[in-house]
Amino acid sequence: MRTSSSSRKRGADAERRARWFYRLRGYRILESNAWAGGHELDVIARRGRRLVFCEVKAKLGEGYGDPAEMVGEEKQRRLWRAAETWLVQHPELAGLEVRFDVVAVTPRGLVRVADAF
Amino acid sequence: MVVAGVLFDYETLRDHRVRPLTGLNDSKQLTKEEREGLFGAVVSCAQSFTVRVISPAEIDRNGLHRSNLEGMRSCLHSLAPPAEACLVDGFRLGPAAPEHLAVVDGDERSAAIAAASIVAKVVRDRAMRRMDALFPHYGFSSHVGYITPRHSAAVRERGPSEVHRRSFQALCYEDLVELEEARS
Numbered sequence: 001m002r003t004s005s006s007s008r009k010r011g012a013d014a015e016r017r018a019r020w021f022y023r024l025r026g027y028r029i030l031e032s033n034a035w036a037g038g039h040e041l042d043v044i045a046r047r048g049r050r051l052v053f054c055e056v057k058a059k060l061g062e063g064y065g066d067p068a069e070m071v072g073e074e075k076q077r078r079l080w081r082a083a084e085t086w087l088v089q090h091p092e093l094a095g096l097e098v099r100f101d102v103v104a105v106t107p108r109g110l111v112r113v114a115d116a117f
Numbered sequence: 118m119v120v121a122g123v124l125f126d127y128e129t130l131r132d133h134r135v136r137p138l139t140g141l142n143d144s145k146q147l148t149k150e151e152r153e154g155l156f157g158a159v160v161s162c163a164q165s166f167t168v169r170v171i172s173p174a175e176i177d178r179n180g181l182h183r184s185n186l187e188g189m190r191s192c193l194h195s196l197a198p199p200a201e202a203c204l205v206d207g208f209r210l211g212p213a214a215p216e217h218l219a220v221v222d223g224d225e226r227s228a229a230i231a232a233a234s235i236v237a238k239v240v241r242d243r244a245m246r247r248m249d250a251l252f253p254h255y256g257f258s259s260h261v262g263y264i265t266p267r268h269s270a271a272v273r274e275r276g277p278s279e280v281h282r283r284s285f286q287a288l289c290y291e292d293l294v295e296l297e298e299a300r301s
Binding site: 037066067068069072073076080081084085087088094095097098099100111112113114115116117 | 180181182183207208209211219221222263264265266269284285286288289
């Protein structure tokens with residue numbers, strides 16, 4: 001599969017905005033674009049005892065749905081597997097409370113669904 | 118949310134009794150009907166099994182992940198007789214749970230975890246079908262809990278039912294204030 005450079009740039013911009021979204025809310029970004037278990041985790045952030053794995057979606061135009069709609073059953077399974085693998089690689093973080101968020105960056109702004117799945 | 122645990126006695130799982138379980142191999146490719154069939158096989162082979170159904174209100178209070186871990190802990194505690202070895206799909210459950218091993222990708226690597234995942238999915242599908250009968254407008258029996266455009270449209274139009282979790286911050290919930298105003 002080929003990804004055009006403009007859509008890659010759009011994805012990178014969306015991830016940068018998502019990182020700032022979390023930073024401004026007191027989270028520390030532990031890693032971004034982390035590969036684990038054969039899948040990518042876009043943003044991993046921590047605040048206190050809470051660890052957030054965030055899937056970032058960049059959307060052009062108005063025809064987008066709910067961010068939560070963009071992460072279906074198979075994608076959820078992959079993100080779970082990636083997060084589990086990442087946590088095995090970071091045993092010091094194993095006891096933290098884990099949350100999965102979905103962030104959609106659209107022309108109208110950033111929408112976050114916290115604890116999405 | 119539905120969480121399940123299955124206890125197998127490997128001493129008694131021999132020959133013909135174990136044959137129905139061979140279909141567990143690739144559980145994620147199974148159709149609903151095949152899962153129903155395997156559910157019967159798992160239930161008849163297992164020494165015991167346990168299911169926990171976690172309500173939307175509890176998820177609203179504790180969050181999804183904590184509710185999930187608590188559900189798995191409670192499943193392990195309630196298996197009788199207590200298991201000699203416990204395998205858990207994915208995350209470690211902490212010291213409050215019986216001794217266990219977290220297996221990443223558990224439903225592909227352990228028959229017991231795959232069996233528990235079949236039980237949980239079948240119970241979830243049945244519960245969603247029942248919910249569909251009670252709240253027919255949301256398409257519960259077709260999306261079984263995963264967000265789809267049709268489901269969002271239904272929530273936008275009618276607001277969430279009493280079985281939707283209120284802590285969910287999807288866009289379709291944002292119009293609720295307007296909806297309440299339009300109704301009153």
